[in-house]
Every structure is written in C-alpha cells, then in structure tokens.
Amino acid sequence: MMRGQALIDHGRLFEALEAEVELLAGVVHDAALPVPVRMCPGWTVGEVLRHVGSVYRLVVAWLRGGQRPREWQREPRAGESVEHFFRSGFAELAGVLAAHDPGDPAPTWWPADRTYGFWYRRMAHETVVHRVDVQDAAGLTPTVVADxxxxxxxxxxxxxxxxxxxxxxxxxxxxxxxxxxxxxxxxxxxxxxxxxxxxxxxxxxxxxxxxxxxxxxxxxxxxxxxxxxxxxxxxxxxxxxxxxxxxxxxxxxxxx
Incomplete structure (x- = not known):
C-alpha cells in the first residue's frame, strides 16, 4: 500500500525528478543565463536555476534539522557556476531522499503528508514547472509532461x-x-x-x-x-x- 498523498509510486516520481534535472540543466547550456523568463517576471534563466538549486538546499536543511531553516545556502560560492550550484544541490537532496523510505516520517509544511514522500513529490513538480519556464525562455516548445x-x-x-x-x-x-x-x-x-x-x-x-x-x-x-x-x-x-x-x-x- 502506497503511503502519503501522491497518486503514483514515489520511485516513479524520483525517476521523473532526475530526468527533469537533466532537461533543465541541458536547456541552460543552450540559453544565456541573462535571458529573461517570461513566466517568472523579473527573473532570468540564471536566477531560475539558482532558485531551484537553493530550494534543494532548503529541503535538505529542513529534513536534517527537523524544522524549516532560517538560513541555508541561497547563492553559488565565489567562483562556482550556477549550473554546478544547481547540480550539487540536487546531488545532496538525492542522497538524503535515497537514505529514507518514502513512507518514513519527515517534517513538511502539509499536515496531510508528513513523510519523505511529500518531498519526492514536491521536488519533482518544482523542477518540472521551472523546467517549462526555462524552455519557454529559450524559445523552445516545452517538453510534454508524461500523463x-x-x-x-x-x-x-x-x-x-x-x-x-x-x-x-x-x-x-x-x-x-x-x-x-x-x-x-x-x-x-x-x-x-x-x-x-x-x-x-x-x-x-x-x-x-x-x-x-x-x-x-x-x-x-x-x-x-x-x-x-x-x-x-x-x-x-x-x-x-x-x-x-x-x-x-x-x-x-x-x-x-
């Protein structure tokens, strides 16, 4: 029996998350970081990538600390590229998620789902939506999201x-x-x-x-x-x- 609120298996959500990370990073290779993102007014491609990398780190700190953190790494370090910041943030998140069963208890911001599975789901959709944003900014037709x-x-x-x-x-x-x-x-x-x-x-x-x-x-x-x-x-x-x-x-x- 699948625990949590997701309609599909959490392994499938993690698989989708990994694929979306690659799609998002791949678009950045072909789009200049300063390009404005129509769907996120005021942001550029680089800022979207930085935001997603920052969210990954927020979630890691949240899971490790047991509550929403007040401080976490929000920007690349000196000399670090935005793409590396994004990828390394995902690698850290993936490690934390892989160390726990999706049904294990976890701190979240939704009382209806206090499991690690919440974050599998939330991070998959966070990444999908911003991948669409960046593909649109790059002048590409967004890759269709699987049914x-x-x-x-x-x-x-x-x-x-x-x-x-x-x-x-x-x-x-x-x-x-x-x-x-x-x-x-x-x-x-x-x-x-x-x-x-x-x-x-x-x-x-x-x-x-x-x-x-x-x-x-x-x-x-x-x-x-x-x-x-x-x-x-x-x-x-x-x-x-x-x-x-x-x-x-x-x-x-x-x-x-």
Whole structure:
C-alpha cells in the first residue's frame, strides 16, 4: 500500500525528478543565463536555476534539522557556476531522499503528508514547472509532461496549493463557485468563496453538479493550474465560466 498523498509510486516520481534535472540543466547550456523568463517576471534563466538549486538546499536543511531553516545556502560560492550550484544541490537532496523510505516520517509544511514522500513529490513538480519556464525562455516548445506525472501534478496543485496554501495565507475567493477539473480519467472538485477554499478527488456524479468543468489533456491542465498555459489551452463547459477564472486567478496567488 502506497503511503502519503501522491497518486503514483514515489520511485516513479524520483525517476521523473532526475530526468527533469537533466532537461533543465541541458536547456541552460543552450540559453544565456541573462535571458529573461517570461513566466517568472523579473527573473532570468540564471536566477531560475539558482532558485531551484537553493530550494534543494532548503529541503535538505529542513529534513536534517527537523524544522524549516532560517538560513541555508541561497547563492553559488565565489567562483562556482550556477549550473554546478544547481547540480550539487540536487546531488545532496538525492542522497538524503535515497537514505529514507518514502513512507518514513519527515517534517513538511502539509499536515496531510508528513513523510519523505511529500518531498519526492514536491521536488519533482518544482523542477518540472521551472523546467517549462526555462524552455519557454529559450524559445523552445516545452517538453510534454508524461500523463502520470501531470495527473499527479494536477492533484498536488489542487490539494496542496489551492486547498491548503490559500487558506494558510488567508486568501479566499470573492464569490462562491464550484469547478470540476477532468483530465486523464481523473476528476476533482475545487470550491472557493469568501468562507472556504477546498479541493478533493471526486466522483463523476459530484462533478456533474459543478457550475463549470475544466477539461484538457493532463499536460495542459497541469500547466494551466500553474499559470504556465493561457486559459484557452483548456476547455470550459458550463454556465459559470467566472468560477473557472477565479480558480485560475487564485492558483496564481497560491503559487507565486
């Protein structure tokens, strides 16, 4: 029985994480570090790579120290390239994750998943999203995210960022709206309004009662939720299209 909240095996998530690290590092070889990143306004390719390398180190310090650290290495050392900073950060993270079963208890920022598996999942999706950012900045068509990874990413985006992160930072919708999200044979409900922000995996019968349904292939829905695809990349079906727009806007606030 798989523990934690991921929809797929943690070994598969780690495999995807390794592949995404190589994709991201490979793009940097072909794109100048000062190139601006459209999807992360104010950042360059080099800054995105530095950010991801810093996040890897943050997680390592968090796991080793048992709580969110106040200090960790955020910048390359003198004479160290940004790519080396990124790769060495991942190597350290990979070592820490490999030393523990995904079901082992671990400090996290989500009460629903206090296991090492949370970080397998979180770091895989962190890297996917920023790989897409850098490929776009380099003028490349982003590599399609595999269906199983994208479906798990949709689930993480809705459960962790929409359903947990937004209430944590005190942000709510301005109107009541219920959105069904359908992709790859899976369905979720995201409900928002002035008094609640919740999301859950649902049945088809529950989805039929939503004011609007958002559908698309897993890659497109995943990136739409992360604000990396324009609204036209998915399909709205139902009278309450404003509810879908609110979901997209709230996701942008949750993940900024």
């Amino acid at each position: 199983d990874i994208a479906i798990d990413g949709i689930d993480e985006a809705l459960a962790l960022w929409f359903g947990h992160r937004l209430p944590l930072i005190g942000l709510t919708g301005t109107r009541d709206g219920q959105v069904a999200v359908r992709s790859g044979g899976h369905t979720w409900i995201a409900r928002a309004g002035p008094t609640e922000t919740v999301a859950w995996r649902c049945s088809e019968a529950e989805a039929e009662r939503a004011g609007v349904t958002v559908t698309g292939r897993p890659h497109d829905v995943y990136l739409w939720l992360w604000g990396r695809n324009v609204p036209g990349s998915v399909t709205y079906d139902g009278a309450d299209e404003d509810a879908a727009g609110q979901l997209w806007a709230l996701m942008r606030l949750a993940t900024r």
